[in-house]
Amino acid sequence: MKSLPIVSHPRLTRRTALQAGSVGLLGLGMNHVDDLRLHAAEQAGDTTTARAKSVIFVFLSGGLTQHESFDPKPEAPKGIRGEFNPISTATPGIQICEHLPMLAQRSNKWAILRSLTTPYNGHSSGHMALLSGRTPMPRTFNGSKPMPEDWPSIAAIVGDVTTRRNNNLPPAIVLPERIIHRTTRVIPGQFAGEMGSRRDPWFIEASPFNATSYGAYPDYEFHFTRGRQQTKSLNFQAPNLSLPQGLSQHRLGERTNLLQLIESQRRDLDRHASTKNFSRSRQGAISLLTDKSVQEAFDVTRAPEKLQLKYGKNAFGWSLLMAKRLVETGVNLVQVNLGNNETWDTHDNAFPLLKDCLLPPTDRGISALLDDLEESGLLDETLIVMLGEMGRTPKINTKLPGRDHWGAVQSAFFAGGGIKGGTVVGSSDEIAGHPASSAQRPENVAATIYDSLGLPDTTAWKDELNRPHRIYYGEPIYELL
Numbered sequence: 458m459k460s461l462p463i464v465s466h467p468r469l470t471r472r473t474a475l476q477a478g479s480v481g482l483l484g485l486g487m488n489h490v491d492d493l494r495l496h497a498a499e500q501a502g503d504t505t506t507a508r509a510k511s512v513i514f515v516f517l518s519g520g521l522t523q524h525e526s527f528d529p530k531p532e533a534p535k536g537i538r539g540e541f542n543p544i545s546t547a548t549p550g551i552q553i554c555e556h557l558p559m560l561a562q563r564s565n566k567w568a569i570l571r572s573l574t575t576p577y578n579g580h581s582s583g584h585m586a587l588l589s590g591r592t593p594m595p596r597t598f599n600g601s602k603p604m605p606e607d608w609p610s611i612a613a614i615v616g617d618v619t620t621r622r623n624n625n626l627p628p629a630i631v632l633p634e635r636i637i638h639r640t641t642r643v644i645p646g647q648f649a650g651e652m653g654s655r656r657d658p659w660f661i662e663a664s665p666f667n668a669t670s671y672g673a674y675p676d677y678e679f680h681f682t683r684g685r686q687q688t689k690s691l692n693f694q695a696p697n698l699s700l701p702q703g704l705s706q707h708r709l710g711e712r713t714n715l716l717q718l719i720e721s722q723r724r725d726l727d728r729h730a731s732t733k734n735f736s737r738s739r740q741g742a743i744s745l746l747t748d749k750s751v752q753e754a755f756d757v758t759r760a761p762e763k764l765q766l767k768y769g770k771n772a773f774g775w776s777l778l779m780a781k782r783l784v785e786t787g788v789n790l791v792q793v794n795l796g797n798n799e800t801w802d803t804h805d806n807a808f809p810l811l812k813d814c815l816l817p818p819t820d821r822g823i824s825a826l827l828d829d830l831e832e833s834g835l836l837d838e839t840l841i842v843m844l845g846e847m848g849r850t851p852k853i854n855t856k857l858p859g860r861d862h863w864g865a866v867q868s869a870f871f872a873g874g875g876i877k878g879g880t881v882v883g884s885s886d887e888i889a890g891h892p893a894s895s896a897q898r899p900e901n902v903a904a905t906i907y908d909s910l911g912l913p914d915t916t917a918w919k920d921e922l923n924r925p926h927r928i929y930y931g932e933p934i935y936e937l938l
Contacts, residue, residue: 507911508840508938509874510622511784513826514611514792514906515777515843516588517819518636518644519580519801520867522849522860523889525811527553527569527868530889537851537888540808548879556816559824565879566827566836567872568937572883572892573844575899578862580638580799583846585646588612590903591930595650601642607650609918611903612658614928615790617649617918619910623787625751626659630783631792633663633776640798651926652918658792661755661779663772754782768825773818777826784839789910795819801845807859827872840874840909842902851888865891869902871937874909882936900931908933 522539524530529543529552543552546564553561553569560567575592577583581600586592589608597606609617616629636644649656757778758765768774773795780791796815803810823843830836848867849860866885872878883895907916907928917925 509909517845519799520847568880575864577864588646603645613649628789632661805857841872844869851890
């Protein structure tokens with residue numbers, strides 16, 4: 458693990474303190490309340506019925522092309538329709554790209570929104586809008602870096618306003634990496650922004666394998682820069698935390714041993730990873746040390762071989778398997794960044810990259826996630842949302858070839874959590890260039906997520922001066938439900 462920044466909160470209610478005491482953490486003494494900063498949701502007012510206990514928010518950084526995924530246009534002119542053919546799904550009348558055959562077979566489990574739109578063709582502005590669920594840019598928006606006044610991400614908001622379902626894990630987690638632009642800068646929109654960095658979501662960052670040490674490792678994630686393939690292997694393991702020999706969980710309740718242990722582990726992590734934010738929450742560290750279910754959720758590369766093959770032994774498959782295990786453990790929202798460094802930004806060599814490297818692992822991984830959740834009885838209570846920061850241009854740039862940035866319309870995928878399977882909401886025009894019906898904005902996607910979790914439209918987060926800030930800026934997409 459490169460780093461484990463852990464979400465934290467400034468207030469500790471009596472109820473949360475009692476929960477902490479039940480796992481022996483008050484042995485630290487009340488002087489350490491500020492260090493623990495356990496999550497305490499302080500919502501008041503009306504309530505609504507939750508359709509989902511958890512959300513898996515799959516983000517395709519770079520921008521999924523609508524033509525080569527869920528909105529093919531076979532009747533469009535050659536320079537627009539592309540090289541791929543549509544195939545029929547199990548739902549009469551719905552066709553998707555031929556390179557998504559497994560999802561086609563499972564169309565009764567998912568719905569497609571074909572009319573999601575923003576006014577932005579830039580990566581940074583698109584990420585800000587879709588990750589925060591707000592279309593206007595913040596007043597001090599800087600596309601080159603995150604700013605303190607940025608809108609908080611959906612993950613940060615869910616982490617702040619929902620109640621922990623598992624005291625050993627925060628309500629919201631992002632994996633397996635932060636989203637980076639061309640390996641040079643961190644994309645804004647992923648963090649807590651104006652909520653304050655203490656309320657950033659918990660990032661689990663899979664550490665890259667050392668190519669020299671590991672040689673030709675077969676399980677890798679593709680990254681692309683102007684059409685050139687760059688391989689990058691990610692090591693999906695539990696964090697480097699372990700119990701010293703002879704130290705039982707009972708002894709963790711002893712104040713001296715606990716503090717010495719956490720400080721020792723922190724120093725060990727500091728020597729091997731970037732962990733500048735680790736000390737924010739000792740509760741998270743204790744959880745990783747003591748909870749076997751948490752350890753198992755992280756150790757996806759030790760999952761049964763058959764299960765790994767089902768998801769795909771690659772960063773896409775491992776990430777989705779980890780997400781499933783985390784919601785099973787009780788995390789409210791897991792954001793999965795499928796493809797960092799804007800992997801889906803297919804300006805160049807688009808059709809071979811989509812056919813060989815991007816669509817097949819996504820098809821396999823999402824299909825396995827649907828099946829796995831259904832088999833475990835969790836699909837009805839887990840909302841899956843998959844989208845990117847933009848779509849792609851209707852016209853193919855024949856020189857490269859590929860499709861360029863296009864925020865005017867994209868397709869978004871929804872499943873589980875009360876979503877009506879076999880459904881298409883909205884439509885694009887004849888070239889998939891603009892919405893033709895039921896145009897939806899990022900605000901509607903965010904509202905759908907919040908509503909599915911049972912958060913009423915009066916929900917607000919509070920700043921350091923105890924001022925409320927609303928989270929709803931649009932209506933849920935009721936046609937999906």
